[in-house]
Structures are given as structure tokens and as C-alpha cells.
Amino acid sequence: MVYETRRYEVGLTIPAEVGMSLDDVHTPALIIDLDAFENNVRQMGAFARKNGIRHRAHAKTHKSVDIARIQMELGGAVGICCQKVSEAEVMINGGINDVLVSNQIVDPRKIERLARLANKARLQVCVDDGDNVAELSKAAVKHQTELACLVEIDCGSGRCGVQSGFQVVELAERINSAPGLVFKGLQAYQGAAQHIRNFDERGTAVKAAIRQVSDTIQLLNASGLLCDIVSGAGTGSYYFEAGSGVYNELQCGSYVFMDADYQRVQDAEGDCIHEFENSLFLLTAVMSKTRRDKAICDAGLKVQSVDSGLPYIFNRDDIEYIKCSDEHGEIADPHNHLKLNDRLLLVPGHCDPTCNIHDWYVGIRHNRVECLWPVSARGMAY
Amino acid sequence: MVYETRRYEVGLTIPAEVGMSLDDVHTPALIIDLDAFENNVRQMGAFARKNGIRHRAHAKTHKSVDIARIQMELGGAVGICCQKVSEAEVMINGGINDVLVSNQIVDPRKIERLARLANKARLQVCVDDGDNVAELSKAAVKHQTELACLVEIDCGSGRCGVQSGFQVVELAERINSAPGLVFKGLQAYQGAAQHIRNFDERGTAVKAAIRQVSDTIQLLNASGLLCDIVSGAGTGSYYFEAGSGVYNELQCGSYVFMDADYQRVQDAEGDCIHEFENSLFLLTAVMSKTRRDKAICDAGLKVQSVDSGLPYIFNRDDIEYIKCSDEHGEIADPHNHLKLNDRLLLVPGHCDPTCNIHDWYVGIRHNRVECLWPVSARGMAY
Numbered sequence: 215m216v217y218e219t220r221r222y223e224v225g226l227t228i229p230a231e232v233g234m235s236l237d238d239v240h241t242p243a244l245i246i247d248l249d250a251f252e253n254n255v256r257q258m259g260a261f262a263r264k265n266g267i268r269h270r271a272h273a274k275t276h277k278s279v280d281i282a283r284i285q286m287e288l289g290g291a292v293g294i295c296c297q298k299v300s301e302a303e304v305m306i307n308g309g310i311n312d313v314l315v316s317n318q319i320v321d322p323r324k325i326e327r328l329a330r331l332a333n334k335a336r337l338q339v340c341v342d343d344g345d346n347v348a349e350l351s352k353a354a355v356k357h358q359t360e361l362a363c364l365v366e367i368d369c370g371s372g373r374c375g376v377q378s379g380f381q382v383v384e385l386a387e388r389i390n391s392a393p394g395l396v397f398k399g400l401q402a403y404q405g406a407a408q409h410i411r412n413f414d415e416r417g418t419a420v421k422a423a424i425r426q427v428s429d430t431i432q433l434l435n436a437s438g439l440l441c442d443i444v445s446g447a448g449t450g451s452y453y454f455e456a457g458s459g460v461y462n463e464l465q466c467g468s469y470v471f472m473d474a475d476y477q478r479v480q481d482a483e484g485d486c487i488h489e490f491e492n493s494l495f496l497l498t499a500v501m502s503k504t505r506r507d508k509a510i511c512d513a514g515l516k517v518q519s520v521d522s523g524l525p526y527i528f529n530r531d532d533i534e535y536i537k538c539s540d541e542h543g544e545i546a547d548p549h550n551h552l553k554l555n556d557r558l559l560l561v562p563g564h565c566d567p568t569c570n571i572h573d574w575y576v577g578i579r580h581n582r583v584e585c586l587w588p589v590s591a592r593g594m595a596y
Numbered sequence: 597m598v599y600e601t602r603r604y605e606v607g608l609t610i611p612a613e614v615g616m617s618l619d620d621v622h623t624p625a626l627i628i629d630l631d632a633f634e635n636n637v638r639q640m641g642a643f644a645r646k647n648g649i650r651h652r653a654h655a656k657t658h659k660s661v662d663i664a665r666i667q668m669e670l671g672g673a674v675g676i677c678c679q680k681v682s683e684a685e686v687m688i689n690g691g692i693n694d695v696l697v698s699n700q701i702v703d704p705r706k707i708e709r710l711a712r713l714a715n716k717a718r719l720q721v722c723v724d725d726g727d728n729v730a731e732l733s734k735a736a737v738k739h740q741t742e743l744a745c746l747v748e749i750d751c752g753s754g755r756c757g758v759q760s761g762f763q764v765v766e767l768a769e770r771i772n773s774a775p776g777l778v779f780k781g782l783q784a785y786q787g788a789a790q791h792i793r794n795f796d797e798r799g800t801a802v803k804a805a806i807r808q809v810s811d812t813i814q815l816l817n818a819s820g821l822l823c824d825i826v827s828g829a830g831t832g833s834y835y836f837e838a839g840s841g842v843y844n845e846l847q848c849g850s851y852v853f854m855d856a857d858y859q860r861v862q863d864a865e866g867d868c869i870h871e872f873e874n875s876l877f878l879l880t881a882v883m884s885k886t887r888r889d890k891a892i893c894d895a896g897l898k899v900q901s902v903d904s905g906l907p908y909i910f911n912r913d914d915i916e917y918i919k920c921s922d923e924h925g926e927i928a929d930p931h932n933h934l935k936l937n938d939r940l941l942l943v944p945g946h947c948d949p950t951c952n953i954h955d956w957y958v959g960i961r962h963n964r965v966e967c968l969w970p971v972s973a974r975g976m977a978y
Contacts, residue, residue: 225709225978226685240705240978274922297923298894303608317923318884320936323622327607342886343936373924374884374892405921502700502756504724510756512680515949517977520903521920538903539787540656540948541679541699541977542755554702554725566922567897571953573975593955595899595923596607596622 230576234583241499241557242513244572246471246587248579250493252288254470257489259289262464265456268292270314270445272467275566277301277591278575279308281470286310293336295465299324300594302331308590312336314445316401316465318366318374320346324596329353329361338362338443340401342376347388347395354394363389364443366401367430369423373405379426379433386439399443402427403465408450409475409522413482420454428460449490450479473565475522495528496560496568497576498543500552509533509552511543513560519567525560535560612958616965623881623939624895626954628853628969630961632875634670636852639871641671644846647838650674652696652827654849657948659683659973660957661690663852668692675718677847681706682976684713690972694718696827698783698847700748700756702728706978711735711743720744720825722783724758729770729777736776745771746825748783749812751805755787761808761815768821781825784809785847790832791857791904795864802836810842831872832861855947857904877910878942878950879958880925882934891915891934893925895942901949907942917942 222228229243239245262269271285273294282305285291293312296302302313312335319328319339331337332354341347341363354361365385368375376382382400389397407419423446431441445463447455449472455461468476471494477486498513518525520538527535532551537544543560545552562568569575569589577585604610611625621627644651653667655676664687667673675694678684684695694717701710701721713719714736723729723745736743747767750757758764764782771779789801805828813823827845829837831854837843850858853876859868880895900907902920909917914933919926925942927934944950951957951971959967 225705226682229978238705241703242977300608320883321623321881322937323607323620342884345936368886372890373921373926374886376886499703501702502724504750504756504758508754512977515901515903515946516952516975519897519901521897521901539755544755554727555704564897570898571975593898593953595624595894596611 228574228586230583230586232583232586236578236581236583237557239497239576239583241497242517243497243576244569244574245495245497245559246575246577247493247495248577248584250491251470254472254490254493255285255289258466258469259291261456263290267456267461268463270295270463270465271470272316272465273301273305273591275467275470276569277589277594278587279305279310279590280587282310285470295467298595299327299331300596301591302337303327304591304594306331306335310335314338314364316340316403318342318346320349322349325349325353329357329359332359332361333357338364338398340364340366341385341389342366342374344385344388347385347392351392351395359394361395362398363395364399364401364445365389365397367426369402369404369426370407370419371403371405375401379430382430383433383437383439386434387437390439397439399441399445400427400430402444402446403448404446404451405448408448409479410450411478411480413480413484416451416479417454420451424455424458424460431460449476449487468565471565474526474561474563477561492528492561494562494565496525496562498558498560500554500556503552503554506550507546507548509545509547511545511558512541513543514539514541516541517571518560518562519564519571521567522564525562528559528561530558610956610968612965612968614965614968618879618960618963618965619939621879621958621965623879624899625879625958626951626956627877627879627941628957628959629875629877630959630966632873633852636854636872636875637667637671640848640851641673643838645672649838649843650845652677652845652847653852654698654847655683655687655973657849657852658951659971659976660969661687661692661972662969664692667852677849680977681709681713682978683973684719685709686973686976688713688717692717696720696746698722698785698827700724700728702731704731707731707735711739711741714741714743715739720746720780722746722748723767723771724748724756726767726770729767729774733774733777741776743777744780745777746781746783746827747771747779749808751784751786751808752789752801753785753787757783761812764812765815765819765821768816769819772821779821781823781827782809782812784826784828785830786828786833787830790830791861792832793860793862795862795866798833798861799836802833806837806840806842813842831858831869850947853947856908856943856945859943874910874943876944876947878907878944880940880942882936882938885934885936888932889928889930891927891929893927893940894923895925896921896923898923899953900942900944901946901953903949904946907944910941910943912940
């Protein structure tokens with residue numbers, strides 16, 4: 215056992231402190247516009263209430279206990295989703311009492327930890343393999359607990375999940391006859407559809423998933439198996455699932471922050487998603503300006519993921535972020551508007567992996583630092 | 597001031613413990629093959645000695661105090677480079693006594709911290725702006741210290757650095773006449789050339805940089821200014837700079853780990869760089885296998901940066917890592933060789949930003965965990 219005492223010092227280990235002006239926050243830093251963030255949380259809560267559907271917020275987006283708590287308290291989320299056991303451990307240790315691990319847990323060391331967690335909070339896990347059922351059952355019995363299982367179906371992502379309804383029935387029966395396990399329903403997330411730009415094409419993909427889920431439920435019912443929970447949907451598709459009469463739980467995560475890539479997803483009118491605002495920003499500053507038409511800022515690959523494209527610069531159409539290297543960002547500045555130490559807000563290309571690089575969220579309201587939230591489950595991928 | 601006591605528990609906060617078999621390390625985890633790593637360190641040390649040139653290892657690759665120390669003790673490096681003040685703080689607090697911040701520091705808060713550091717260790721910083729000289733001088737005087745400055749020249753990267761020799765002379769003179777500052781020489785890193793695949797094309801780009809540096813030194817000498825230090829070069833080009841008679845310090849960083857992208861850089865015979873071995877791996881495990889021709893592993897964007905391409909699977913030509921999403925990797929498995937919990941070693945596409953996501957290096961020798969090194973300056977981008 216190793217113990218470590220950590221001391222926080224602004225600039226060395228934390229980018230800001232409460233009460234500071236936004237102008238004094240050390241760059242680069244991950245900023246939350248608290249008004250926009252709370253609007254997004256309320257908006258999703260209102261949508262779920264209005265449509266009579268549960269919202270289980272996906273915490274893989276933010277990995278923050280503080281944000282999860284706000285999603286539940288302010289947004290009425292019934293609980294959260296996690297992707298990894300270590301994420302669930304952090305969330306449950308932080309007081310979040312209802313967690314769906316929306317992923318397969320097959321490693322014996324992880325199954326052991328999962329079963330221990332099931333005695334601490336309401337916990338569910340996804341399954342797509344028969345042998346895994348046996349292993350989960352053994353661990354549940356050993357730890358004198360009950361593990362609630364959702365069978366994951368592959369409804370178009372081509373990733374995890376079983377493909378046929380008959381396999382689902384077989385797995386569900388196997389779960390129900392395994393000591394310590396109980397079949398709760400279906401995990402059916404069409405991840406591949408979330409970022410399809412065109413509304414109709416996205417709708418077609420999601421509606422195919424909905425039909426598949428509906429057919430699967432009928433097959434299950436015919437075998438006397440009931441689905442308490444039919445869970446899925448993301449920020450790009452949630453209104454389709456909510457109106458389906460088939461799903462009863464939404465798993466949206468990115469809605470809380472939004473990002474440049476989700477801004478490219480269109481609604482029925484061809485506009486970008488407008489019900490949620492950008493609330494997550496990367497604060498950066500110009501640190502070299504030796505050319506009239508270019509500036510170099512301090513936000514490179516070490517503070518953002520560019521897997522889904524480059525960030526864009528918020529509220530500025532005179533300049534453009536055009537290249538990202540390890541430690542630097544290149545900004546086209548055709549009118550020579552920028553000078554050293556100018557500060558810019560970037561909208562990250564992809565929120566989830568960008569948040570996973572940072573240790574802190576700096577919460578801003580009216581240009582003041584109102585709170586510092588640790589990215590509690592940062593790096594928790596085990 | 598906030599204090600936090602941290603307890604480490606395998607699987608929850610650390611991926612392994614010393615003495616463990618590689619088979620028991622929790623996945624995904626960042627692994628160092630210690631034999632290969634030490635070979636790389638020795639190899640670079642021997643090259644520098646043989647060529648009568650200093651090596652100042654770039655710590656932005658690994659961000660680890662432990663590795664920096666080994667580069668100095670085993671590899672004979674004279675010190676390290678850092679890109680950020682917060683990185684330098686961690687390194688100097690960890691006992692590294694000779695640090696070049698190979699970047700511009702222009703933010704007043706950062707200049708303040710930099711000047712404080714200069715009283716704790718041998719410290720140098722890069723400059724490409726006249727106003728910045730005045731600010732650095734003020735801070736040095738305030739903290740009763742001397743800041744050694746290198747003028748950065750843009751020798752082909754099109755990023756930071758001044759472009760003409762006359763500007764270099766002007767800046768050097770300004771530095772020498774500023775209280776608390778001393779002009780030490782040139783920072784001249786041709787970053788854009790490092791990853792040019794073809795040996796001759798890469799050589800052409802680097803030789804142009806060398807000529808520019810040489811011309812600049814002549815101009816400086818004609819004004820009575822001497823360059824103690826001419827620093828630059830990376831893993832893709834170091835032999836050009838070392839043989840130039842112009843550079844006297846190499847800044848290679850990636851050589852210590854290597855990555856998939858550097859493996860695509862060719863030597864004179866068209867082979868990949870062979871003097872350094874892959875020593876950095878991402879240990880991953882199969883966590884879903886519902887299709888004969890595909891497996892899903894637990895290493896996605898949350899544990900690696902794919903900015904320079906996907907990872908490849910070490911020592912396996914029967915399977916291929918073909919797609920990376922937030923939490924999952926898709927592996928083409930045309931012969932249905934893989935099963936649940938099979939473990940694979942990935943060679944990351946790009947080492948620097950991949951290391952910056954992880955909290956720990958797991959050092960392996962003969963399939964046993966020999967050491968756990970924290971990624972000490974992880975996330976230190978301020």
C-alpha cells in the first residue's frame with residue numbers, strides 16, 4: 215500500500231482557484247460554462263419527463279462525480295452509465311447509487327471487483343456471451359450478491375452484442391437459471407448512427423434498430439421473459455428512441471457538453487442540433503506570433519483529442535484553428551488580429567476523450583471561477 | 597490549500613503491482629519492456645559519446661522523472677527538455693537539475709513561475725519575441741536570478757521561432773543588454789522533417805535547416821555574439837545534425853519508446869529505423885467476441901491517441917487493429933483465432949500523447965512487473 219499526500223497549487227497542479235477571473239485562469243484549461251451546462255441538464259430532464267422515459271446519463275462523457283450528481287439532482291436522471299469497472303468504482307465510491315456498466319465485463323479480476331461493487335449500490339451489467347454468464351454467476355454467489363444483467367444486442371454498430379433474437383432468448387434464459395444473476399432487459403445502443411449527419415439517414419438507421427429491438431422483445435415475451443429495461447440512445451438520436459414506444463431508458467451523455475463533431479449532426483431542417491448548447495471549452499492563449507498571418511497557441515494534442523477533427527474557435531470567424539501538434543495549435547490569422555497572450559475559447563472536436571486528458575474542470579459563471587471539479591474517473595480504463 | 601490523501605489499490609487506481617506476472621496486469625495498461633527501453637537509452641548515449649555531441653533528452657515524450665533520471669544516469673544525457681513550465685516544475689521538484697524549456701513562455705503568470713524555478717536548477721528558455729525579452733528580464737531581476745535564453749529560429753517547421761538571421765542578432769543583443777538575462781545560443785528544431793518517410797527527402801529538409809543555422813551563427817559571430825549552445829534534432833533526423841559540425845546538442849525524445857509512426861520513417865536503405873526498438877506497448881484484452889471474423893478489445897481512445905494513425909498489434913500478422921472508438925478497439929480476426937480474455941500488445945500510433953493519458957508505466961522484464969513509474973508530469977500543460 216502506498217500513500218501519497220497531494221498538495222494543490224495554482225498553475226502547478228490546478229489551473230485556477232475559486233473566485234478568480236476567467237482572465238487569470240492558467241492556460242490551457244478545460245472550462246465549463248455553468249449556465250449553458252445547467253441549461254443542457256434541465257433540457258434533457260424536461261424532455262425525459264415530457265416523454266415519460268427515464269434518462270440514465272452516460273458518465274463516460276465527463277467522468278465526474280460532481281456532474282453525475284447534478285445530472286441526477288437537477289436533471290432527474292435515474293442514475294448513470296459507465297463503461298469500465300474502475301469508472302463505476304469511482305462513481306459508487308463518490309456516492310452515485312445507481313450504475314449501469316453498459317459494457318461486457320469478462321476479465322476474472324474485473325468480475326471480482328464488479329461483484330464487490332454490487333453490494334454497495336444498485337448495479338447492472340451487460341452480457342453478450344454464455345461463458346461470461348457462468349463466470350458472473352460464480353462471482354455473485356461468492357460475494358452473496360445479485361447481479362442484474364442486460365443482454366446487449368448489436369443493433370447496427372457492429373461492435374459488442376449478439377446479433378439474433380434467438381441468441382438473446384438463449385442468453386436471457388441462461389442468466390435467469392444462473393444463481394446470483396437476474397435478467398433485466400436489453401442494452402441496445404446504435405452508436406454508429408449517432409454521428410450520421412443527415413437527419414433522414416440517421417432516422418433510418420435508428421428505426422431499423424428500434425424494429426430489431428421490438429422483434430427481440432416479442433421473442434422474449436413468447437418465451438415468458440419480460441424486459442423491465444430497454445436502454446440505449448445517444449445525443450444524436452434520443453428523440454427517435456423516446457418516441458418508439460419500445461425503449462424506456464435513454465443513455466445520452468454528450469448532450470451535457472456538446473462538441474464540434476456533434477455540431478455537424480443535423481436536425482430535420484438541416485440545422486445543427488439546437489436544443490443543447492456548447493458548454494465545454496478549451497481555454498488557450500497565443501504563445502508565439504512571428505508571422506503576420508499565423509499565431510501559435512498553447513493547446514495541442516496534450517490537451518485534446520483530434521480523432522473527430524480539429525476544434526473550432528468560439529465566436530470568431532476571422533481566425534481558424536488549422537493544425538494541431540503535440541504542444542501547439544496553429545491558428546490562421548489572415549488579418550493579423552492576434553497578439554501574444556490573446557485568449558481564445560476552443561470548442562473541442564470530441565468531448566469524451568478530451569475530458570479524459572484533464573484533471574480539472576473549471577466552472578465559470580459571469581467570467582468568474584465558481585467551482586473546480588476533479589475529473590474524478592480520469593484515466594480509469596481498467 | 598486543499599490536501600488529499602490517495603490510496604493506491606490494484607485495479608482501482610494502479611494497473612499492477614511489483615512482482616506480478618504480466619498475465620495478471622489489469623488491462624488496458626501502458627507497458628515498458630525494460631530491456632528494450634534500456635537498450636534504447638544506452639544506444640543514444642553511445643551515439644552521442646561517439647559523435648562528441650551532448651544529448652538533452654526530451655521529456656515531453658514520457659513526462660516521467662524516473663525515466664529522465666535513467667536517461668541522464670545510464671544514457672549520459674546532460675539534462676532534459678520540457679515544453680511547459682508545469683512540466684519543468686515537476687521535473688525540477690523531482691530532482692532533475694538541468695532543464696531547457698524548449699518553448700516560448702510569454703504568459704505573465706508562467707514567467708513568474710519560470711523565474712522562481714531558475715533559482716532551483718540550471719534552467720534555459722527559448723525566445724522569439726522582443727517584448728517577451730523585457731518581461732523575462734523583469735521577472736529575473738525580481739527573483740534575483742539569471743535566465744539563460746536561446747533564440748528560437750524557425751528552420752522549416754513554420755511554427756514558433758523567428759525567420760531571419762538579422763532578427764536573431766537583434767533578439768540576442770536585446771537579451772544580452774537586458775538585466776538578468778544571458779544569451780546562450782540557438783534553439784533550432786526542424787520538427788516538420790522528423791516524420792518525412794523517405795531518407796533523402798528528410799535529409800534535404802534537415803540539411804536546409806543546418807545551412808540556415810550555420811548562416812545565423814556566422815551573422816551572430818560577426819556581431820561579436822557567441823553561441824555556446826546550438827540545440828535541436830529529433831529521433832527521425834539526429835544523425836544529420838550530429839554530423840553537421842554546427843549543432844552541439846541533440847533533443848531526441850521518442851527514441852526511448854518508439855511508436856508505429858516512427859516505424860514508418862525509413863533509413864538510407866529504405867528500412868525502418870532499426871537502431872531503436874519498440875519498448876512501449878499498450879496491453880489490451882479481448883472483451884467481446886460475437887463474430888467469427890472480428891474481436892473487440894478494451895483499448896480505445898481513452899487510452900491512446902490516434903492522431904498519427906492506429907496502433908499495430910505486436911508480433912501478430914494474423915490479426916489487425918482496424919477501428920478505434922471511445923472505449924473499444926475493433927480487431928479483424930479473419931481466421932477466428934481470438935477468444936475472450938486473449939491479451940495483445942499494441943504498439944501505439946504516437947507515443948507522446950498516448951503516454952499523457954496514463955497515470956502509470958508498468959515496467960516489465962522476463963514477463964514480471966519490475967517497477968511502476970508514475971507519469972509524473974501527466975496532464976501538466978499549464
